[in-house]
Amino acid sequence: MQFWYLFLLTMVGCMTREQQHVIDYLQTENSILRKKIGKKRVLLNDNERRRLAVKGKMLGRKLLSELGAIFTPVP
DSSP states (O other): OHHHHHHHHHHHHHHHHHHHHHHHHHHHHHHHHHHHHTTOOOOOOHHHHHHHHHHHHHHOHHHHHHHTOSSOOOO
């Protein structure tokens, strides 16, 4: 039983690390894109806005502001 528990913890740790690397990469990519576009507005279609709204709602406004997202939800 202990072997499987240790194996499971190891796998979860690896997945968490990998996910953090993906998040770090995407945050860096977003900050670079934000600097490149400056104050220009990027226009989204309805489907793109809807997709971002669904994902953003799960995160909440506070976390979205900490992430430095390129798009911001409308109040």
